[in-house]
């Protein structure tokens with residue numbers, strides 16, 4: 200499934216490239232105001248931080264919400280206390296688009312993540328051209344040296360890579376990159392199996408000074424507390440927010456008690 204999703208996203212980007220060549224998207228990327236400092240926005244604090252996701256559908260869960268106005272949803276996230284916004288731009292299975300990202304960028308002053316199956320430099324440039332501050336890199340989908348090349352390009356454009364892992368080996372590769380922001384996805388993107396304890400198993404191996412993000416399976420304040428106790432600085436939440444009153448849910452999630460310092 201991961202291979203298929205990545206191939207689809209790359210194919211869609213190659214199609215867009217026919218009408219907007221590399222040089223044009225590069226010029227648009229460089230013409231954008233500088234990317235926001237996502238590492239500062241997501242830096243460990245007393246309270247857990249939330250990356251709130253604009254997510255219509257997913258291959259594992261089908262349609263979650265209509266979301267006619269992604270910008271309005273993102274504004275609600277900002278008002279509710281999110282520290283960054285994630286926008287799914289994958290079209291085929293998640294129903295997202297770069298237009299969603301641009302609309303969100305224009306509506307909020309928080310860092311914005313392009314959440315997609317990125318495997319080409321062109322897609323990274325598109326992200327910056329649409330106003331993204333962060334770009335997701337899924338280690339399981341990227342061989343070396345491509346992973347390192349994309350990681351470097353994201354940094355060169357002033358953006359922050361969020362490096363997503365799902366195993367000890369993948370985490371090793373993320374650490375070798377020198378990633379400052381590492382995510383552990385509880386959902387296996389090939390089988391869609393969910394493992395809420397994976398974050399806790401892997402988080403001990405994440406070097407100090409790295410910002411740790413727990414991704415997926417955050418449905419309740421208890422889940423936030425679970426990840427917080429396991430050392431998460433940030434949780435990335437989609438479904439729970441798009442299927443509820445997002446401001447209320449965010450306030451519940453952000454009220455999770457401070458972790459006891461060891």
Ligand SMILES: O=P(O)(O)OC[C@@H](O)[C@@H](O)c1c[nH]c2ccccc12
Pocket residue numbers: 252254314315316337363384388414415416417435436437438439
């Ligand atoms: O809706 P959830 O279970 O809160 O999950 C959000 C996010 O973690 C999930 O959308 C995600 C994590 N990694 C991804 C990679 C690609 C697409 C989607 C994802």
